[in-house]
Amino acid sequence: MYTLHTGHVVTPLTGVDDLLDLPGGGVVVDRSDGTVEAVGKASDLRKAYPDATVADHGDRLIVPGFVDCHVHYPQLGMIASPGEELLDWLDRYTFPAEARFADEAWAQTRARLFTDQLIAHGVTTACVFSTVHKGSADALFRAAHDRNLRIITGKTCMDRNAPDELLDTPDSAVADSLDLLERWHGVGRLEYAVSPRFAPTSSDAQLRALGELAAAHPDVVIQTHLAENLGECRWVAELFPDAADYTDVYDAAGLVRRRAVFGHAVHLSDRETGRLAEAHASLAHCPTSNSFLGSGLFPLHDTAFAGGDDLRIGLGSDVGAGTSLSPLTTAGEAYKVSRLLGSPLSVAELLRLSTLGGAEALGVADSVGSLEVGKDADLVVLDPASSPVLEQRAEQCTTTAELLFALMILGDDRAVSAVAVAGDTVDRAA
Structure with missing residues (x-):
């Protein structure tokens, strides 16, 4: 026994x-x-x-x-794709790779490989992006359930500014997400994540529809990207001229709350940090991808200080822009970033971010992380x-x-x- x-x-x-x-x-x-x-x-x-x-x-x-707060399983095969900043990198490498997941057999094979590699790297809990295809999330749920991993995932939602074969609609995004949620959320150690990719690829209507879905299911996770790249931030300001800032785009749609996990958050204003803390939201610090794509250095110490105990921060590999699934590598890179910014993280802080801190950010610390x-x-x-x-x-x-x-x-x-x-x-x- x-x-x-x-x-x-x-x-x-x-x-x-x-x-x-x-x-x-x-x-x-x-x-x-x-x-x-x-x-x-x-x-x-x-x-x-x-x-x-x-x-x-x-x-x-x-x-x-270990806990990985932000990773893309469909991008494992395109890791180390060189030479672009975020938006060009998405067009050149990411979207073509994700289009292949329309093939459910391909998705099943890749989901099995991904979950096996999580285990090989010591990751037992992860918040994961699938693709726009419902079958990609279904494949990951099945593979994770077979291995009894604690996986939080959902169908990625995009209804604009992406190739036609990767677009859904506000209605189909909600319908597919709800179907997956009802079949998988709470099964074994699995949970659902409402998953708009990021603001530029979702219309106001889609963001609001996903906010309503999340409101109807307050126990699910919300995952998306926030303020990763300066060019992206400028694009968001053009697409959402009435929003106070990037965070406000999500807030207006009802997507800023406890268990909302925002990847990157490199370029936040003081107002945004304060609002995220007020909502008890979470951030995923992704140091290897931030460096690889030249997005910037996440000021973890300053952000954590400004957010206080109400803002939870964990680490994310962000594969495939991230360069390794290894939480050891991610922690090492987080240390280097903190050293460059003049507030080096201690070993205790690094291990906590990789385990219990990540579990707190995902809202699962009652079960895992220590x-x-x-x-x-x-x-x-x-x-x-x-x-x-x-x-x-x-x-x-x-x-x-x-x-x-x-x-x-x-x-x-x-x-x-x-x-x-x-x-x-x-x-x-x-």
Whole structure:
């Protein structure tokens, strides 16, 4: 009934800024319901649970399953497409790649690959964009359900400023979204996300219709993009001349609220930050894509300070503009951005953003994001000896923080030696 994972346990805790750091620690998993039964010293847990199956990870780190707050599964195949800023990049690479998902067999194959790669990189919870095709979201829900991942997704909605084959209408966007919502929201660990791509690809009518859908289902997530690129911001001002700013476009449609997750938010005004905090909305910081597309440096420290406890921020890979599904890579890049802006993030802050902070941003922190009793037993085992350079650096680390930092700067999917999804250990090399 129980599995005891032993190793070096490191986890943020709810309501506590510091990390729990337990060398020689352990996590007991109740396999009957896939939750954490106990966390503590391995020696104590062996005595308390003498019949537990033991998974001994030596000195490797045991951390919570990672949370990706913003990622596009249809774009995995076009990752590292070079040489464009956001709007040209969408036209040249993204829209052609997404058009292929009209083929449901293609969508099913890609959804299976994507979910397997999430596991391989240690991601057990993710908020994901599908394409405009209802079948693409359906395929991802099926693949995620088969793997028991906590996935939040929805059909992307666009009724203008995109190729004809990728356009829907206000009515069809709501009808398709509602059908998917009714079939998948709350099934296992799945949730629905109302998903307008971004303001330029949705008319006022579509945004309002999606706002009404979200209002009728207040427990669902809303996901979209906000203030990623200066050219995009100028375009939004032209398309919505009556709006006070970019955030106001969504606000007027009823799309700014708790569990509304806005990707990027690089170029926000003080008014926008204040309004997002007032609404208890969330932001997804996507450092690798912001750098790759030259969109700008997200001022996380200043934004978090201005928003206070009411504005939740997590990390997003934003693949395929993002350059890696690895949360270690994303955390490392977030550190570099914070260093450039003069407010370097600590290791504790980086791990929290990658786990519990992301879970808070998505509104799922009651279930995931930390290794605490009663939460889903999503955990990742990290191996500091996974590559020669990392191993050499790890041998010289004198603190847990230093070791975690080395993993974030030098690690990738090779550092993920084991993953448990709701208590079930999964082959991360699938």
